[in-house]
Amino acid sequence: MTPPPHADEFESHRPRLFGLAYRLLGSAHEAEDAVQDAYLRFSGADRAAIEHPGAWLAKAVTNLCLTRLTSARARREEYPGPWLPEPVATSDGTLGPLESAERREQVSMALLVLLExxxxxxxxxxVLREAFGYGHREIAGVLDLSEANCRQLYRRAVARVAAPEGRFEPAPQRQEELLTSFLTAAREGDMAGLEKLLAADVTYWGDGGGRVSAALRPIVGREKVMRFLMGGAERFTKGLDFAVVEVNGAGALVARAGDMLVGVASFELRDGLITHVRTVMNPDKLAYVQRQLARS
Structure with a gap:
């Protein structure tokens, strides 16, 4: 059966629309839903009235995501334990080309958490300004706001998500070495090895979503994080296979039990030390990245 003409046109925009929706929502499955809703609107719209399909679709997806974000905020306030974004594998270009540190930063777990x-x-x-290079006039058109209001909102957003100075992302090979050393030290109960890898103010988050056992509050400080990791090392790593995979633009540890993905740990690094560990174990949040990895 031949797809309607608008379907092919829409598919040419789908990757960019998914990247936009994911950055806005921090959820891959909700981003897929928003993009699909945009397709339904696009397929039912008056074609003659759409002069620039890409711009029309970006506006549609943005507004669909704004509606979702309003309800998502209430749900996340009631979420059991820390809420983390859904991980997305990025080596296949799912979130677009990430050829620079700035582009990788725009999809990082660290930034997605700050965007909350x-x-x-x-x-x-x-997101429209930083990740997609929209001018303030274009953003005003998407959001139906004045250009001056958009400038003010952008300045406020930049101030609220400003990253601490001194962030340092090592080269991918060094990232993999650090993560492998971290895994080895945790599995072997090597406290001295862990101490060399963790910053004094390291923080650990675990997102189980009430579906699996996880710390209900962030764990802060090298000694507390080491005790937590040592206490759960055998329980959390026994029978699991681990690999380093590019997730959200940086190296991450993925854990599998057979064919089932059971966890993705993302790391934030500064001056060669681990400053943040964010582990997603909620099965609902792993479904998208599991499908990605099964195809690779």
């Missing part, structure tokens, strides 16, 4: 501080509109302005 913003209002939905601030987040939309920030």
């Amino acid at each position: 501080r913003l209002t939905p509109t601030e987040r939309a302005v920030y």
Whole structure:
């Protein structure tokens, strides 16, 4: 059966639309839903009235995501334990080309967590400006706001997500070495080895979503994180296979039990030390990246 003409046209925009929706929502499955809803609107729209399909679709997806963000905020406030974004494997270009540190930063777990501080509109302005290079006039057209208002929202968003100075992302090979050393030390109960890898103010988050056992609060400080890792090392690593995979633009540890993905640990590094560990174990949040990895 031959697809309708608008379907092929839409598919040419789908990757960019998914990247936009994911950055806005921090959820791969919700991003897929938003993109599909945009397709339904596109297929039912008056074709003659759409002069620039790419711009029309970007506006549709953005506004669909703004609606979702409003309800998502209430759900995340009631979420059991820390809420983390859904991990997405990025070596296949799912979130677009990440050929620079700046582009990798825009899809990093660290930034997606910081974006949770913003209002939905601030987040939309920030993502459209920083990740997609929209001018303030273009953003105003997408959001139906004044250009001056968009400039103000952007300045406020930048101030609220400002990263601490001194962030340092080592080369991919060095990242893999650090993560492999971390895994080895944790599995072997090597406290001295872990101490050399963790920053004094390291923080660990575990997102189980109430579906699997996880720390209900962030664990802060090298000694507390080491005790937590040592206490759960055998329980959390026995029978699992680990690999280093590019997730959200940086190396991450993925854990599998047979064919089932059971966890993705993302790391934030500074001056060659691990400053943040964010582990997603909620099965609902692993479904998308599991499908990705099964295809690779």
